[in-house]
Amino acid sequence: MSAQVLTLEGERQTLSDETVEEIRAIFRGEVLTADDAGYDDVRVIQNAMLDRRPGLIIRCTGAADVVDAVRLAATRNLLVAVRGGGHSIAGTSTADDSLMIDLSAMRGVWVDPQQRRVRVAGGATWGDVDRETQLHRLAVPGGVVSTTGVAGLTLGGGIGWLHRRYGLACDALRAAEVVTASGDVVRCSASEHEDLFWALRGGGGNFGVVVSFEFEAYPLGPVVWNGMVAYPIEDAAEMLPRWRDWTSTVPDEVTSRAMLWSLPAVPALPPAVHNRDVFIVAAVYAGDPDEGQRACRALAEFGSPLADMSQALPYRAAQSSLDAFFPKGGLQSYWKSVYLDRLDEDATAFVARVGQNRPHPMTMVHAPLLGGAMARVGPTETAFGDRSARYMLSLDGNWLDPADDGANIRWVRDAYDDAVRLRAASGTYLNFGGDADLDDAARARAWGSNVERLRQVKRRYDPENRFRLNPNIPPAEN
Ligand SMILES: Cc1cc2nc3c(=O)[nH]c(=O)nc-3n(C[C@H](O)[C@H](O)[C@H](O)COP(=O)(O)OP(=O)(O)OC[C@H]3O[C@@H](n4cnc5c(N)ncnc54)[C@H](O)[C@@H]3O)c2cc1C
Structure with missing residues (x-):
């Protein structure tokens, strides 16, 4: 049950049986290698064309697991894939021989109907959110397929059936808890780490692992x-x-x-x-x-x-x-x-x-x-x-x-x-979008004049581009 994981430079690093056992002891969630039962089920993503085999999958159960996974990647200089709902058409939430930080077991949703606020764990789907919010005749604008992940959809914008009435999914975001590349847990909102909060609303998974989202919910339904x-x-x-x-x-x-x-x-x-x-x-x-x-x-x-x-x-x-x-x-x-x-x-x-x-x-x-x-x-x-x-x-x-x-x-x-x-x-x-690699022209088409500001935020929160398996924004050079 040893594992092979790539470094950021593309070199293969072997984690011995003993090392894998030491890693397992750190986490509350499961740690899977290619030899483990369940590995082939867990690694499946939405797009069947992208049949990838991560080197190690860490099935996080909470923020502490995510912090330790990010620190493990930093200490060993490993290539990281972050998975929420697994619906990325470009398959950016998985990669061969990567360390997959898998949030798909973190699906809790907590609704405060008085304040119309909803806290959503980083691996929840829109079906999870709709189920809890509709109990209170509330909704957060999401996508049109209930199995799509809240994380990727929101971080990329998020259109659905409510964007004309209530805006994009990212417009309903009021705060987020993020594990940055240094392994720090940072809360961002309109008044805390405002630059990060700005970047999360459309800039994708470039800036860290979002362990929870806090949305405003709006009256709707049932x-x-x-x-x-x-x-x-x-x-x-x-x-x-x-x-x-x-x-x-x-x-x-x-x-x-x-x-x-x-x-x-x-x-x-x-x-x-x-x-x-x-x-x-x-x-x-x-x-x-x-x-x-x-x-x-x-x-x-x-x-x-x-x-x-x-x-x-x-x-x-x-x-x-x-x-x-x-x-x-x-x-x-x-x-x-x-x-x-x-x-x-x-x-x-x-x-x-x-x-x-x-x-x-x-x-x-x-x-x-x-x-x-x-x-x-x-x-x-x-x-x-x-x-x-x-x-x-x-x-x-x-x-x-x-x-x-x-x-x-x-x-x-x-x-x-x-x-x-x-x-x-x-x-x-x-x-x-189905292409994992973006060039400058594609970045300009997607983010327009916001690219430079995004690069500055990237440099602040992920200067080594640890989170690079996404529609990637290279850190600003200075
Ligand atoms: C069937 C289907 C229907 C769709 N419908 C819609 C729609 O109605 N509206 C719409 O706007 N889009 C829609 N999409 C596109 C969807 O928004 C994107 O594919 C989105 O990336 C999916 O998010 P996910 O969490 O499921 O995906 P994942 O593949 O898990 O992740 C997508 C990206 O986000 C990153 N990421 C995932 N979780 C986190 C996290 N917790 N923190 C930081 N980064 C993270 C990943 O690393 C990856 O780069 C649809 C896609 C599919 C396949």
Whole structure:
């Protein structure tokens, strides 16, 4: 049960049986080597394409385990991967022969309904948060799949069904407890370690391991209106301008997206959409469900729908309605995204065309409507950067057969290259990004003029770039 772990310089370090035993004695959580039972289950992440084998996995149970794991890495100069929910499409929460600091067993959520504050442990999922907050008819703006980790999604920004009403997930963050590269536990907020607090809201996992998040929660539910109407995909070119025109009239309570996708033949879906390529317009209304029904009625009036699946349903059900399409470790995935300042004629024609040419039925082309509360935060107020784009276009390549990796990755890259040439195209959203390595141009597309400030914060909290397996920000040189 010895282990091989890489140093930051890429040299292989062998941890003897005896050393592994000494390490085990330090932690309350499990410490797994490749020889241990359970290792192969624990190392699985969302993206099946990235079948990586960490050298040592430390399954932390609390902040003290995280501190000791970070100190172990510092003492032995080891390459560190930090895992929350494991949904990174680029697979940055794992690496071959790394020391994985795994927070996925730390999933506690504590709600203070009077103060509308929620404390969330660093490895919790959005399903964990929704379950506890909905007990009090509260919600924190998160993502649209309940198995996604709070950590990675929040640190990268976080769009979902509430970003127009309540802002991005990172906008709801009020404080965080972070283990920095030196192994110190630091609390940051608007009045403590403000630079770190600024950087965490969009700058990713660059600055340390977040052991707990403190969010503001907002009134919502328990029932919401979930508009969901499917049209034949061939109608997308005609429908997209109608959806766009409608989106310019809706209040912030409405967060909507258009999706070009294929639906499977499952009993939960009406037979009219079984095994069909569809153009879906969907929305959640963050308010009274009856008002939501009225506000979203137009979704079924853009043309002749195949099926109107709109309904009032518990917010938690809306939040988990896509889960079955994204089984853990079940899909090969490669995604890329671009912001669109507007959906002009070129852009709608492009989205319709690319959506109809998807190489695999599980590949989704989707365009979330942005704006509203998220756009009322200035570009330098948080690390996230510019929020002025009205839409996003995400090219979510998903397929099953590893033999098709090359063709599917190429398709996403080609479609992305075409998308960035659209006149409406600006920046990129890294949470929907499949590339682990960023160059300066990619950093500029993601964070705009915030890059230099992020590099300064990185230098202060992680000068050696210990936390480098993420959309990486190199520390400033001086
Ligand atoms: C099926 C699916 C649905 C998605 N839906 C949405 C969506 O609706 N909206 C949206 O905005 N994004 C969405 N995403 C993208 C998602 O936000 C990112 O993949 C995000 O990184 C996932 O976070 P995680 O904690 O699950 O991932 P992980 O893979 O565990 O981590 C992602 C990154 O964050 C770092 N990290 C993880 N935990 C910590 C921590 N505690 N402290 C410091 N760093 C940490 C990791 O090192 C890694 O670099 C989705 C992804 C998938 C696969």
